[in-house]
Amino acid sequence: MCSLTAVTTVLSEEMRENISLMRKENEDLQRRTEELIREKEGLNWTIGVILEYDSFPVHIHCPNTVCRPCMDGWIQFQSKCYLFCKSPFSSKWRTWQGSRDFCRQKQAELVVIESPEEQEFISNHTEYYYDEYHGFWIGLSNKNQMNTWMWVDGSHVTLSYWTADRGYRTSCVLSIPKADPLANWKKVSCSMVNLFICETTALIKPD
Incomplete structure (x- = not known):
C-alpha cells in the first residue's frame, strides 16, 4: 500500500x-x-510605403543597408515623418504652391493635421522668424472650385485652430509660431512667401 x-x-x-x-x-x-x-x-507597412514611390530611393532611406523610419533631416511623430523647412534667407521661402511642389519632389506633401496631438507637435517644432505675419505653410486652402476649406489629400476640415483674423477670400493657411497652439492657423494670400512643413509616411511602422 x-x-x-x-x-x-x-x-x-x-x-x-x-x-x-x-x-x-x-x-x-x-x-x-x-x-x-x-x-x-x-x-506589409513598409512594402505599402515603398509601392507609393515611382522609384524608391534606397540609398536615402536605407544607407549601409539599414532602413530608417525617416530620411536625414526629417522628424518622426507617430506614423509620419516631417520636414520643417527653415531658413533665414528669404530666397528659400516659397508661395503655398511652390512649397507644395517642393514637398512633392521629396515624395511628400504639405502637412495635413489630423489630431490635436499632431497640431501640438507641429506648434512645438516651428520657430518665429522675420515678423509675426510670417509662418509655416500647411496643406490647407480654399483654392478649390467649391471655395471650401480642404486639405491637399482631398479631405475636409474636421479640426480647426484659427486665429481671430478673417483673412483673404481665396486663402491658404499658415501655422504661426509662438501663437496659441490651439489658435495659430492664419488665412493669408497664397502668393505670400513663407517657410513650410512637408509630411510623408514613415517607412517603418511605429510600435
Missing part, C-alpha cells in the same frame, strides 16, 4: 511538472506568434 502511494505521489509530481512545462512552452509559442504577426504587419 505504501509503495502504491509513493508511486502515485511521484506520478502526480511528474504530471504537475509536465503541465507547468507545457504551459510555459505554450506561453512562449504565443509570444513568438505575436512577434511574428507584428513583424509581418511591419513588413
Whole structure:
C-alpha cells in the first residue's frame, strides 16, 4: 500500500511538472506568434510605403543597408515623418504652391493635421522668424472650385485652430509660431512667401 502511494505521489509530481512545462512552452509559442504577426504587419507597412514611390530611393532611406523610419533631416511623430523647412534667407521661402511642389519632389506633401496631438507637435517644432505675419505653410486652402476649406489629400476640415483674423477670400493657411497652439492657423494670400512643413509616411511602422 505504501509503495502504491509513493508511486502515485511521484506520478502526480511528474504530471504537475509536465503541465507547468507545457504551459510555459505554450506561453512562449504565443509570444513568438505575436512577434511574428507584428513583424509581418511591419513588413506589409513598409512594402505599402515603398509601392507609393515611382522609384524608391534606397540609398536615402536605407544607407549601409539599414532602413530608417525617416530620411536625414526629417522628424518622426507617430506614423509620419516631417520636414520643417527653415531658413533665414528669404530666397528659400516659397508661395503655398511652390512649397507644395517642393514637398512633392521629396515624395511628400504639405502637412495635413489630423489630431490635436499632431497640431501640438507641429506648434512645438516651428520657430518665429522675420515678423509675426510670417509662418509655416500647411496643406490647407480654399483654392478649390467649391471655395471650401480642404486639405491637399482631398479631405475636409474636421479640426480647426484659427486665429481671430478673417483673412483673404481665396486663402491658404499658415501655422504661426509662438501663437496659441490651439489658435495659430492664419488665412493669408497664397502668393505670400513663407517657410513650410512637408509630411510623408514613415517607412517603418511605429510600435
